[in-house]
Amino acid sequence: MFRTFYREVKKLLNCEDRYIRESEFADLSTTIAFKIAKEKKENPQKVAEELVSEIEFERSTYIGSVEVVNGYINFFVNEEFLSDTVERILDEDENYGSLNLGGEVLIEHTSANPDGPIHIGHLRNAIIGDTLARMMEKAGIKVTTHYYVNDMGRQIAAAVLGYLKYGLRETKPDHAVAEVYVKINKDIEEHPELEKEVDELMLKFEEGDEEVSKSFKFVVDKALEGIRETLAKFDIHHDDFIYESDFVRNGYVERIFKMLEEKGLLEKDDVWKVDLKDYGIEKEVIMRRENGTTLYITRDLAYHLWKNENFRRFINVLGADHKLYSEQLSKILELLDLKPPEVLFFEFVSLPEGSMSTRKGKFVSADELLEKTFEEAKRILRERGSVDEKIAKVVAVGAIRYDFVRVSPEKPFTFDWSKALDFERQTASYIQYSHARSCSILRKAVESGKAELEFDPAIITNKERELVMRLSKFSFYLEKAINELKPSIFAEYLMSVANAFNDFYTDHQVLVDDKKVRMHRLAIVDATRIVLRNGLELLGIEAPERM
RNA sequence: GGGCCCGUAGCCUAGCUAGGAUAAGGCGGCAGCCUCCUAAGCUGCAGAUCGCGGGUUCAAAUCCCGCCGGGCCCGCCA
Numbered sequence: 001m002f003r004t005f006y007r008e009v010k011k012l013l014n015c016e017d018r019y020i021r022e023s024e025f026a027d028l029s030t031t032i033a034f035k036i037a038k039e040k041k042e043n044p045q046k047v048a049e050e051l052v053s054e055i056e057f058e059r060s061t062y063i064g065s066v067e068v069v070n071g072y073i074n075f076f077v078n079e080e081f082l083s084d085t086v087e088r089i090l091d092e093d094e095n096y097g098s099l100n101l102g103g104e105v106l107i108e109h110t111s112a113n114p115d116g117p118i119h120i121g122h123l124r125n126a127i128i129g130d131t132l133a134r135m136m137e138k139a140g141i142k143v144t145t146h147y148y149v150n151d152m153g154r155q156i157a158a159a160v161l162g163y164l165k166y167g168l169r170e171t172k173p174d175h176a177v178a179e180v181y182v183k184i185n186k187d188i189e190e191h192p193e194l195e196k197e198v199d200e201l202m203l204k205f206e207e208g209d210e211e212v213s214k215s216f217k218f219v220v221d222k223a224l225e226g227i228r229e230t231l232a233k234f235d236i237h238h239d240d241f242i243y244e245s246d247f248v249r250n251g252y253v254e255r256i257f258k259m260l261e262e263k264g265l266l267e268k269d270d271v272w273k274v275d276l277k278d279y280g281i282e283k284e285v286i287m288r289r290e291n292g293t294t295l296y297i298t299r300d301l302a303y304h305l306w307k308n309e310n311f312r313r314f315i316n317v318l319g320a321d322h323k324l325y326s327e328q329l330s331k332i333l334e335l336l337d338l339k340p341p342e343v344l345f346f347e348f349v350s351l352p353e354g355s356m357s358t359r360k361g362k363f364v365s366a367d368e369l370l371e372k373t374f375e376e377a378k379r380i381l382r383e384r385g386s387v388d389e390k391i392a393k394v395v396a397v398g399a400i401r402y403d404f405v406r407v408s409p410e411k412p413f414t415f416d417w418s419k420a421l422d423f424e425r426q427t428a429s430y431i432q433y434s435h436a437r438s439c440s441i442l443r444k445a446v447e448s449g450k451a452e453l454e455f456d457p458a459i460i461t462n463k464e465r466e467l468v469m470r471l472s473k474f475s476f477y478l479e480k481a482i483n484e485l486k487p488s489i490f491a492e493y494l495m496s497v498a499n500a501f502n503d504f505y506t507d508h509q510v511l512v513d514d515k516k517v518r519m520h521r522l523a524i525v526d527a528t529r530i531v532l533r534n535g536l537e538l539l540g541i542e543a544p545e546r547m
Numbered sequence: 548g549g550g551c552c553c554g555u556a557g558c559c560u561a562g563c564u565a566g567g568a569u570a571a572g573g574c575g576g577c578a579g580c581c582u583c584c585u586a587a588g589c590u591g592c593a594g595a596u597c598g599c600g601g602g603u604u605c606a607a608a609u610c611c612c613g614c615c616g617g618g619c620c621c622g623c624c625a
Contacts (some may be wrong), residue, residue, distance in 0.1 A: 018565035289623045426573045506589045
């Protein structure tokens with residue numbers, strides 16, 4: 001709804017988006033007069049007044065009034081806009097907020113190495129990726145999600161060696177793999193000659209040795225089994241798991257080499273490599289080792305060749321440590337006349353004592369985080385005299401997902417247990433609580449047989465108007481979050497809706513005797529309920545009706 | 548050494564792409580609000596040289612230059 005209003009204002013002003021802003025003084029505001037005033041060397045206030053006298057805002061559908069203050073031109077919606085907003089929300093219900101952007105996209109996210117459980121750094125990736133996928137889907141884009149499984153790297157070979165030497169303990173499989181992986185790395189450090197055994201495993205796997213392939217597959221699948229279980233607890237699911245070794249077997253890697261050769265990009269001394277110095281990237285890119293084995297980037301190029309053949313748009317969610325790597329990948333793809341991926345980078349999650357390392361066993365696993373958060377949620381519920389484990393679960397998952405998605409991806413994130421376990425405000429539980437509150441009012445209305453809804457703009461109060469305006473902006477923020485590849489933008493918006501609702505709630509009794517007022521407020525409450533529920537759904541967070 | 552990112556009250560975060568109206572939330576602190584729809588809520592108070600120094604501009608948290616602090620990257624790792 002707000003998008004429509006926005007477009008009307010934009011069309012009227014005939015100016016770029018940059019000059020149109022939301023404002024605390026108006027529903028929309030523009031600074032265009034300052035710009036014009038500068039060019040004409042005139043007074044902004046005068047320019048603004050002239051501009052307003054020329055535009056015929058009365059002919060628009062939703063612009064109610066226009067005013068000029070200190071050179072700003074302020075636009076306000078009319079009553080019809082408010083009515084249409086509420087009616088449309090009630091009408092469209094679970095579809096409210098959807099867009100029809102169309103097209104399709106492949107989102108690759110998480111893609112943690114199968115050498116142990118996912119830690120809270122991978123979790124940031126998974127949550128950002130999953131939320132973005134949900135948002136694009138809501139926006140009418142057909143989304144496919146991939147987990148790219150690095151099943152043939154050096155790390156995995158080390159884990160396999162660890163498994164062959166020590167066997168796996170009977171515990172959650174990803175944690176069992178991590179144990180032998182940490183142990184073998186320590187062994188390798190103390191006895192460097194073990195590196196040769198790792199090399200041999202890699203070579204044999206690349207050549208397709210049956211026995212070795214079985215071991216790789218066994219370890220990788222064990223780790224993946226545990227990782228999937230963890231992701232499922234956070235309601236994160238991938239459409240496909242793509243194994244990088246497939247690209248060695250199915251000829252895509254060979255095709256990449258052929259393409260590189262045809263373009264004259266491949267150089268050979270001890271190794272096969274690509275020189276990108278002419279393109280401002282100093283580091284040479286090694287494509288094949290002396291012993292013939294391929295590297296991660298070789299297989300990834302093959303994967304992106306496949307992406308090019310199957311999708312017109314593909315997005316990778318990657319940690320900031322992949323920036324240089326990603327630049328190299330994209331540059332080579334361009335040189336091969338292939339489309340590079342769009343990349344959503346997020347900065348590192350670190351612990352107060354430093355960065356995490358699966359290899360050193362220095363990390364907080366997603367499992368541990370969820371477990372502790374769940375315990376804390378149960379403790380709080382007990383304090384309130386409830387023992388509902390399902391609510392505790394939903395609150396715990398919500399708290400974690402919201403915490404991870406609300407921060408801009410480019411912000412470094414230092415993990416802190418006391419903050420992670422703090423459920424006070426600005427968390428999912430605040431939004432969930434607001435939703436439960438709206439449900440409670442509606443439930444009471446139904447119980448007393450007074451549940452008719454009828455919004456009436458004529459009797460709207462300031463706080464009600466404030467709330468309805470927030471409700472109207474669902475798809476506006478959805479689109480913005482997608483365009484900027486920043487789910488955090490929408491997360492913040494949803495918090496503001498809950499905030500506006502609690503403001504309204506505190507000031508207004510809904511279930512009052514005056515029928516007109518009651519029906520009007522019930523309509524607003526129900527519309528809020530729908531917006532909060534749909535919004536939480538986009539964030540992958542459940543919306544309990546009681547808590 | 549080179550490259551990229553971050554730096555906003557004691558703490559966490561929004562605003563920065565596209566410069567404009569008193570720098571916005573939350574946590575923590577202090578003072579209040581439940582005979583009334585869920586107090587996981589609400590109100591008020593205190594708390595900010597927007598890392599530092601220059602520059603551009605009528606106007607800078609926002610743009611430019613330099614510096615400082617933190618993180619990441621610069622592997623025949625992924």
